[in-house]
Amino acid sequence: MNNAKREYFPYLRIGKMNELLKGIPLQLVSEVNEFSAQGLAEAIGVSITTVSNLIATLKSLGFIEGERKFRFTAVGDRYTILIRTQEEEAKRILQQQVKDIEYFQVVKQRLGEKEKLTNFEIGNLLVTEYNKKWRNPLTLKAYGAGIASILDFVGSGYYRRGGISVGKMEGEEEAMPVPYLSADKIFKILHALTPSGADIHTLSRDLGTQERRLSQELACCQALGFVAHPRRGFYELTEEGKAMVSPYMSDDERRTKFTGYLVSSRYKRVMDKLPEDKITVKLIGDVLESEYGKKWSELTKKTYAKKFLNWLRFSGLVERVKGEKGYILNVSVSSFK
Numbered sequence: 001m002n003n004a005k006r007e008y009f010p011y012l013r014i015g016k017m018n019e020l021l022k023g024i025p026l027q028l029v030s031e032v033n034e035f036s037a038q039g040l041a042e043a044i045g046v047s048i049t050t051v052s053n054l055i056a057t058l059k060s061l062g063f064i065e066g067e068r069k070f071r072f073t074a075v076g077d078r079y080t081i082l083i084r085t086q087e088e089e090a091k092r093i094l095q096q097q098v099k100d101i102e103y104f105q106v107v108k109q110r111l112g113e114k115e116k117l118t119n120f121e122i123g124n125l126l127v128t129e130y131n132k133k134w135r136n137p138l139t140l141k142a143y144g145a146g147i148a149s150i151l152d153f154v155g156s157g158y159y160r161r162g163g164i165s166v167g168k169m170e171g172e173e174e175a176m177p178v179p180y181l182s183a184d185k186i187f188k189i190l191h192a193l194t195p196s197g198a199d200i201h202t203l204s205r206d207l208g209t210q211e212r213r214l215s216q217e218l219a220c221c222q223a224l225g226f227v228a229h230p231r232r233g234f235y236e237l238t239e240e241g242k243a244m245v246s247p248y249m250s251d252d253e254r255r256t257k258f259t260g261y262l263v264s265s266r267y268k269r270v271m272d273k274l275p276e277d278k279i280t281v282k283l284i285g286d287v288l289e290s291e292y293g294k295k296w297s298e299l300t301k302k303t304y305a306k307k308f309l310n311w312l313r314f315s316g317l318v319e320r321v322k323g324e325k326g327y328i329l330n331v332s333v334s335s336f337k
Helices: 014-022 037-044 048-060 074-085 087-100 102-114 119-130 137-153 183-192 200-207 211-223 239-244 251-264 281-292 298-315
Strands: 064-066 070-072 116-118 158-160 163-165 227-231 234-237 277-279
Touching (some): 014 074, 014 200, 048 064, 102 116, 102 119, 119 163, 137 158, 183 298, 200 211, 234 239, 281 298
Antiparallel strands (some): 158 163
């Protein structure tokens, strides 16, 4: 087993690492071409700090070598080229690296014993096993998240914000993401996924949306039944999603289908708590806050309420009351039954 990488541990999460690797000019991706941290930062347009974290992460995986000047190893060369267009092949390379690197096996053994580890616990495990001097909780969590996300990527666990588990966390499939996007944005995402799906990096670039926000928007599309997430970082349309963007469907038919999917989704439990009339943005915000068991700021409540109201208006389930100000609406409870 490879113990030579003890000095370095993944600091970046796998999604960020892959995103940065895809931006490196191919002329630098070679075993014979050396580059400096400054040169790499300039080549991909990021800060020296980001590049330093990337270099530490790549060294921990055996993908690059060097001290002041760096070059890709043969395995790092292959991974960096394949991750651009052949993610499954790249993943197989990383799977082998994980098998050969000791600290991954240490974490996997502990994960097998406890079945669930937080990022903080993984960071503390590294401190104990490798005599690291890290004390800042954010540092511990960063290293933990880096390792947990890689294990998820290669199929050795299920990583979610905060930690990793052996199996999917109980109740995970029943989650109801907060309303995070408009109906118009939903359709933009569905069209962007036509015809054969896309990874989140490509989607982020095509839609001009930051990956963190986009992942939350995609979660809403999943909850409505339009999008599937077959593997980490990759999304595709469900049969329902394909139907929603069919060129053979009229706008009225599309609206009717959207309504059907909305009232069949978990979001119906929010609609069930709305009165028959005088539905305002503030009222929807209060219902959402109660349903999610949160304590949001007024701005946050208003933001989510406006998105949910947008869905209701697009679907035709609500309409504005003539002569009233703001978002006072009429709705029949029977529309939701």
